[in-house]
Amino acid sequence: MAKASAKTTHFTKHLFGAGIQCPTKLYYKAKDFAESKVAIPFIRHAVFNKRLLKALARSVYSEGIFIKEASVHEAAKETRSLLEDQNAVIFDAIFEYKQMMARLPIVVKKGNTLTVFHIQTKAFDSRRDHLIANTGNIYSKWRKYLLGFAYQLYLIQKSLPEFDVVPMLVLPEKTGHAQTGNLPFILKPLDKTAKPVPVSSANQELLAKIEVSDEILKIWNDSDFAEEYLPKPNFEDTLYYLRNLFLNIRKEAPKVGAKCKDCEFRISKERIEDGVESGFNSCWAAMMDHENPSEKHVFDLIGPGVNQWINEGVYDQKQIPGDDIIDINTIVEGNWGISHKMRQALQIYKAQNRPVPAEIIRPELKKELNRWQYPLHFLDFEAGNYTVPIRRNRSPYQLIVFQYSCHTLDEDGEWQHFQWIDNSRKIYPNYELIRRLMEIPNISEGTIVQYSNFERTALKTIRRELMNEQADVNDSEKLIKWIEAIIRRNDSSHHQPPYVADLSRLVKNYYYNREMNNSLSIKGVLQSIMSHSEYLREKYSEPYFSHNFNGIQWWQNDEEGGARNPYSILTETGDSPIRRGTEAMVVYGKLLAKEYSKDQLQAYQNALLKYCELDTLAMVMIYQHWKNTTD
Numbered sequence: 001m002a003k004a005s006a007k008t009t010h011f012t013k014h015l016f017g018a019g020i021q022c023p024t025k026l027y028y029k030a031k032d033f034a035e036s037k038v039a040i041p042f043i044r045h046a047v048f049n050k051r052l053l054k055a056l057a058r059s060v061y062s063e064g065i066f067i068k069e070a071s072v073h074e075a076a077k078e079t080r081s082l083l084e085d086q087n088a089v090i091f092d093a094i095f096e097y098k099q100m101m102a103r104l105p106i107v108v109k110k111g112n113t114l115t116v117f118h119i120q121t122k123a124f125d126s127r128r129d130h131l132i133a134n135t136g137n138i139y140s141k142w143r144k145y146l147l148g149f150a151y152q153l154y155l156i157q158k159s160l161p162e163f164d165v166v167p168m169l170v171l172p173e174k175t176g177h178a179q180t181g182n183l184p185f186i187l188k189p190l191d192k193t194a195k196p197v198p199v200s201s202a203n204q205e206l207l208a209k210i211e212v213s214d215e216i217l218k219i220w221n222d223s224d225f226a227e228e229y230l231p232k233p234n235f236e237d238t239l240y241y242l243r244n245l246f247l248n249i250r251k252e253a254p255k256v257g258a259k260c261k262d263c264e265f266r267i268s269k270e271r272i273e274d275g276v277e278s279g280f281n282s283c284w285a286a287m288m289d290h291e292n293p294s295e296k297h298v299f300d301l302i303g304p305g306v307n308q309w310i311n312e313g314v315y316d317q318k319q320i321p322g323d324d325i326i327d328i329n330t331i332v333e334g335n336w337g338i339s340h341k342m343r344q345a346l347q348i349y350k351a352q353n354r355p356v357p358a359e360i361i362r363p364e365l366k367k368e369l370n371r372w373q374y375p376l377h378f379l380d381f382e383a384g385n386y387t388v389p390i391r392r393n394r395s396p397y398q399l400i401v402f403q404y405s406c407h408t409l410d411e412d413g414e415w416q417h418f419q420w421i422d423n424s425r426k427i428y429p430n431y432e433l434i435r436r437l438m439e440i441p442n443i444s445e446g447t448i449v450q451y452s453n454f455e456r457t458a459l460k461t462i463r464r465e466l467m468n469e470q471a472d473v474n475d476s477e478k479l480i481k482w483i484e485a486i487i488r489r490n491d492s493s494h495h496q497p498p499y500v501a502d503l504s505r506l507v508k509n510y511y512y513n514r515e516m517n518n519s520l521s522i523k524g525v526l527q528s529i530m531s532h533s534e535y536l537r538e539k540y541s542e543p544y545f546s547h548n549f550n551g552i553q554w555w556q557n558d559e560e561g562g563a564r565n566p567y568s569i570l571t572e573t574g575d576s577p578i579r580r581g582t583e584a585m586v587v588y589g590k591l592l593a594k595e596y597s598k599d600q601l602q603a604y605q606n607a608l609l610k611y612c613e614l615d616t617l618a619m620v621m622i623y624q625h626w627k628n629t630t631d
Contacts, residue, residue, distance in 0.1 A: 009247060010072050010099055010100060011100040011101070011242070011247060012100075012102075013103075015029055015246055016147075016151045016239065016242060017144060017148055019231075020144075020242070021259070022254075022259065022260075023231055023241075023242060023245055023252040024253070024255075024283060025263075025264075026245040027250065028282075029246060030247075030249040031249060033277060033278075033279040034267050034276045034277070036264050036268070041586065042582055044582075045582050045586050048189070048386075048590075049387040050120070051189040051192075052184055052189045052387045052388040052593075053119050053121065053170065053172065053388070055188065055189040056187060056204070056206060056207060057105070057117060057119060057204075058091060058105070058196040059197055059203070060198075061089045061196055062195075062198055063089050064196055065089065065091065066091045066092055067079055067082075067090060067092045067094055072094060072096055072101045075094035076095060079094050079095065080160075083160070083163075086111065087109060087110050087111070088108075088109040089109075090106070091105060091196075092104075093106075095155045095159050095160070096155075096159065097155045097159040098243075099243070099247060100155055100239075102152035102156065105117055105118075105119050109163075112162070113165075113166060114156070114164070115168060116156065117168045118167065119170045119171075120171055121171075121387055122141070122142075123171065123173075124172065124173060124174065126173060126175055126208055127175055131146070131169075131210065131212065132215060138218065143229065146212060146216065146219060147229075149167060149169060150219040150235065151239065153165060154235070154236075166211060167213060168211055168212070169209075170208070171207070171208045171210070172397065173395075173396065176395060176396065177205065177392075178203060178388070178392050178394055178395075179200050179202040179392065180199050180203055181390070182390060182425055183389065183390065184386060184390055184593045185390075185594070185595075187199065187388065187593075189388075190593050190594050219235055221234075221235075254282075254284075258310045258311075260284070260299070261299045261306075263280050263283075265278065265283075266280035267294075269294075269295060272294075278294060280293070280294050281293045281294055288316050290316070293316075296318060297317070298310065298315055300347070300518040301518065303339075303340025303341060305341070317347065317348050320352075325341075325344065328349060331345060332360065335362065335363055338508075338512055357512075357514065358514055358532070359532060359629070360512040361511060361629065364509070365509075365511060368492045368493065368501070368506060371495070371497065371499070372446075372449075372492060372501060375409060375442050375445065376409040376447050377406055377442075377443055377449065378406065378407040378620050379404065379405075379448050379449065379450055380450070380615040380616045381401045381404050381454065382401070382402060382403045383402065383581075384402065384584075384588050384589060385397040385398065385399055385585075386592070390428075390592060391428055399461050400429055400588075401430055401458050401462065402421065402588050403419070403433075403608060403609070403612055404418075405613045405615060405616040406419070406440055406443075407613075407616045407617060408440065408441070408442070415620065417616075418440045418441075419609060419613060420433065421605055421608055422588075425592075433462070434462060438482055444485065445498075447492070447498065447500075447501055448486065448500045448501070449500075449501045449503055450500060450503065451522045451615070451618075452502065455500070456486075456487055456500050459487050460487055463480055466483075467480065486500065491505070503522075503622060507622075513528055515527070515531040515532050515562060522619070522622075523579075523618075526565070526618045526621060527563060527565040527567075530554075530555060530621070531561075531562030533629075535624065536555060536563075536624065537563070539624070540553070540554040540555040541553060546613060547609070548609050548610045554566045556569060567579045570610060570614055573610060578610070578611040584608055584612070587604050587607060
């Protein structure tokens with residue numbers, strides 16, 4: 001049984017948002033049930049981006065004062081005290097009302113008016129975007145942000161009724177451009193209570209500041225809005241209903257459905273086996289007849305059609321009737337691509353303990369592999385996008401490609417590894433990346449292999465940048481010419497080499513093995529092939545040596561008859577906590593924003609280099625298995 005929560009008894013904006021999604025969640029929040037770890041990297045990336053925006057928005061308020069009191073009650077008293085001045089600028093202002101609290105990044109007081117800033121990271125285009133449609137409805141993509149703001153403003157008006165409040169929603173402005181280079185480092189966003197760093201006020205064009213009084217009033221007062229989007233007849237009733245659920249630790253009867261697919265209380269099988277209680281399983285227990293309802297749930301099926309089964313009351317893959325899925329013989333004997341519906345059927349057959357083939361390799365896969373010309377350059381980029389750009393004249397969420405890994409494989413099976421990572425704020429990573437790629441031996445010959453089309457897309461982005469800055473970049477003509485020669489190559493579905501081949505397309509269309517589950521990501525595919533392939537088992541049970549690894553053993557038994565995921569093994573190498581591209585973005589973002597000691601800098605760079613190398617090695621492993629099987 002989950003232990004009672006030891007955290008604050010205040011209701012918050014985050015809890016209000018969770019309750020709007022599903023009131024039952026508030027019980028699990030109050031009881032401190034375990035939450036999924038899958039979303040953590042995305043949350044950390046969003047938090048970092050929000051810190052960048054806060055630092056930029058605060059940069060024009062040198063007189064701003066941070067609220068430093070630790071407890072909610074004392075911080076609210078400090079906020080109120082500062083508001084007694086005729087004029088004031090408060091950072092991280094805290095407002096408290098009836099065991100509810102709100103924290104606002106910036107509050108500006110002038111006389112009797114409070115201008116309150118609510119910062120979110122979703123980009124806004126002032127030329128095209130609107131918060132409210134012509135019909136009068138709030139667009140769905142902005143609704144959750146405005147609901148959260150409405151919660152905060154309600155508390156402010158109730159606790160400080162003597163003030164006129166002007167609500168300002170702050171978002172990254174797509175049409176804005178940085179007027180200062182290296183802004184993330186200059187702004188010091190990781191120092192939460194540092195005095196605001198003054199930068200040119202022209203950089204404020206990176207922020208869309210939208211006055212949203214009408215939108216907030218609609219949420220507070222519009223009965224049609226409440227009927228459509230709130231669990232109670234109006235905003236105020238909804239607020240107190242959700243607050244009371246949380247504070248009284250009362251469980252609302254769950255209403256399960258398609259909305260539960262991404263529930264944060266759906267935790268991994270391993271954690272459940274370790275005795276951790278699952279909120280998701282608690283909600284679904286009455287609907288499914290086995291011990292772990294999250295296992296073999298229809299939510300895990302690849303492709304479309306899941307919502308239809310949910311609506312029909314079919315939740316367990318074992319319950320899906322045979323007439324709803326493709327016949328196994330049709331899948332096995334066909335020479336066409338492997339569709340999502342076929343993959344769904346194979347998942348369902350496995351869940352129902354019916355036989356599925358050990359492996360399916362369509363003839364087209366072998367045909368394409370035979371088109372590839374040596375040397376094979378397995379290439380992977382790591383890139384990030386941040387709300388505050390690092391280069392002058394760039395907009396929010398510009399693409400920064402900060403490293404590459406390349407395994408070059410010769411026809412005789414010998415390979416070399418090449419890599420580069422940005423380690424200087426004095427160069428622009430996107431352009432330096434191209435210069436370093438051009439140094440890879442024979443990179444312009446043979447076949448470049450990527451997993452998905454990201455590398456080609458990134459090169460196109462960098463080409464556009466260079467075209468716009470030709471006069472400012474001495475070697476721009478040379479760089480552009482090289483990029484164009486690469487991006488104009490065909491994928492290997494065409495008959496004319498040279499190629500930039502997409503390994504993920506080959507997996508999706510032409511490959512299956514029975515160890516595969518519900519993911520076609522390189523991490524899931526790699527583990528399934530490692531578990532299936534005797535060739536890889538023998539080859540990678542031997543120590544692997546490279547720039548970044550000194551004798552690591554990539555094939556390790558998972559104690560269930562298969563192979564451990566090499567990305568899990570990676571995290572055991574000491575300085576390498578990175579398992580996903582989003583985690584790499586967060587780490588590189590930190591390097592952009594702060595000066596680190598030599599040792600800490602080296603540890604971060606080692607982690608990035610190891611992760612990126614494994615991505616290209618994973619492609620090599622997949623290719624080696626296919627080649628060994630099809631030759």
